[in-house]
Amino acid sequence: MSNSVLKSPLKQSLNIALIQLKAGADKAANLLKVTKFIDSAVKTSSIGKLHLVVLPECFNSPYAVDQFRNYAELIPSGETTKLLSSLAKKHGIFIVGGSIPELDQENDKIFNTSLTFSPEGEIIAKHRKVHLFDIDIPGGITFKELVTLSAGDKATVFKLGEFGNVGLGICYDIRFPELAMIASRNPYNSFAMFYPGAFNTTTGPLHWHLLAKARAVDNEMFSVLCSPARDVGGNGYQAYGHSLVVDPYGAIVAEAGEGEEILFATLDKDLLPKVREGIPVHYQRKFDVYDDFVGKGGVKVSDL
Numbered sequence: 001m002s003n004s005v006l007k008s009p010l011k012q013s014l015n016i017a018l019i020q021l022k023a024g025a026d027k028a029a030n031l032l033k034v035t036k037f038i039d040s041a042v043k044t045s046s047i048g049k050l051h052l053v054v055l056p057e058c059f060n061s062p063y064a065v066d067q068f069r070n071y072a073e074l075i076p077s078g079e080t081t082k083l084l085s086s087l088a089k090k091h092g093i094f095i096v097g098g099s100i101p102e103l104d105q106e107n108d109k110i111f112n113t114s115l116t117f118s119p120e121g122e123i124i125a126k127h128r129k130v131h132l133f134d135i136d137i138p139g140g141i142t143f144k145e146l147v148t149l150s151a152g153d154k155a156t157v158f159k160l161g162e163f164g165n166v167g168l169g170i171c172y173d174i175r176f177p178e179l180a181m182i183a184s185r186n187p188y189n190s191f192a193m194f195y196p197g198a199f200n201t202t203t204g205p206l207h208w209h210l211l212a213k214a215r216a217v218d219n220e221m222f223s224v225l226c227s228p229a230r231d232v233g234g235n236g237y238q239a240y241g242h243s244l245v246v247d248p249y250g251a252i253v254a255e256a257g258e259g260e261e262i263l264f265a266t267l268d269k270d271l272l273p274k275v276r277e278g279i280p281v282h283y284q285r286k287f288d289v290y291d292d293f294v295g296k297g298g299v300k301v302s303d304l
């Protein structure tokens, strides 16, 4: 992480909108939809001035192993990067840009990549999905991202302007507690983890809420999960929906349904010290019993 030393006072309330949209096969239509949803979130915000918008995993393409290469773009010269940069600048907001298939031309690899933009339209974070979704549940779902994707090799923590530090993972990354643990602890002290994520109708009911709450309670931080909308009647991947914001107590702040919608929520950072004073697990770790691997080297954190 670079240039991320925090300076007080930090802003205490972050107003966010999660855009739960359904992406189809037509990329131009997907990008137009993103533009309209973001414009509308800014205009119709029910929580005052919006600071940040989150998009879902794979919002400009179908979520399909055999399609990633067809939709992959170079970063930062690709059309999706340029569009999100211009929308962030136009509205003066942060955008946690879900994820898109990224083409690494030099090595001929495809990554599932999430970019975050500052209100000036600059890229301030780039996370490549570290844990690829590779599962096979008999009678449920088989999905093999490894067939066409390569895995990222870094945790991602970055400074969200005057609000402080946050961490970023993509979907299956939430099942591995380490990324959130790294983000929440010294020297990063993040107040939230963002997870654009496309769980499905098998694993969503099993684990979506549980994992969001687990990461929040483990680390006494917010977890923010933004899903695509369900493709009712479609024959492709069925996203679970239920975009979700969970507070550091593990309580649900806001939850979407299954269709397309904009979900608004305020992350009240005053809660963090309250939760951490009341239930001080954040400070009670026993590094004489087990190693503190965060901040001790051996952890690879994204440095733009």
Ligand SMILES: NC(=O)CC(=O)C(=O)O
Pocket: 132, 133, 170, 171, 172, 173, 175, 197, 198, 199, 200, 203, 204
């Ligand atoms: N799609 C994913 O990356 C993860 C998922 O659906 C799950 O973990 O379940």
